[in-house]
Amino acid sequence: MRLYGLTGGIASGKSTVSTMLRELGAQVLDADVIAREVVEPGTPGLAAVAARFPGVLGPDGRLDRAKLGARVFADPTERAALNALVHPLVRQAFLEKVQALAAQGVERVVYDVPLLIEAGLQAGMDGVVLVWVPRPLQKARLMTRDGLDEAAAEARLAAQLPLDSKRPHATWIVDNSGELASTRAQVEQVWRAMLARG
Template structure:
């Protein structure tokens, strides 16, 4: 099976991802893929330079992410242009990675960890979606603690994504990450044993 994994900022998705790996699943991480597809010599990096200029390269040829962020921030057209370069590259990278994992270990659970799974319409590409959920108040508190921001900024950041309650409503399975780490790990192990065999 290929499962999509998603959640929201400060919901604990990376913790769940780690527990899935520990329990034997293969996890392909969209954030990791996003870093790999813009390494020097990649078509995506060449496309970014062609679209936005060589000033976005650091002296070692790596992408200056902060400079790129400043270029596209607040400019919807430029952001769309960037996404049209990055999204196909990231999806292609993840598909290749998952295909290899499936070929090496047929029957192993394959998980695609994608923060904006629903927002980018990728949920239909998977056999089901697992959502990491916490109540809104806890999400705000964790984000404030983790990033050292005030409540208004935490609410603003969370508001940029689809709400966790909406993701929960759409999910095939839900992990409640509001308790202890041990409680979350137990849910993951139980969930994996209850999945139908591939």
């Protein structure tokens, strides 16, 4: 099985590219979805997060992502503590999903991971797709999308490796700063390249 990484940055349009790949027939595993699954009510993951970060559960017993986000985005130590709890659980769940897909005869999987390069996961991939936009556009989209002021947007961007620093690790770069049709054409080209790799 061939394993491809899909990454980008906050508000770079990675979800758009992920959707386009799915439409083309790609089997996409989304790290954010897996990360939510490992902290569902009743999981050891949620128990561990609740114990380490008191007060982050909502009245329904589910994780209050806004509360947790406010704590970890502001503090690198807290963010590292959360990652240390959640990342191993995500990695295990991902491996189980890949094994299940391999058993079904799936030949290639795209792993959609926001912090792929920060986590050093690119080393284990057969190729990496980077969804790229210029930083001023990324910040503007983030402010619009999440209703953030400039300082809050900067703090979120600072929590990730800049897109320009991710470029050297990419096999393919999808420039998502133009029209959707342009992005789609680039994604189709990348998918053809993945298929050509056997």
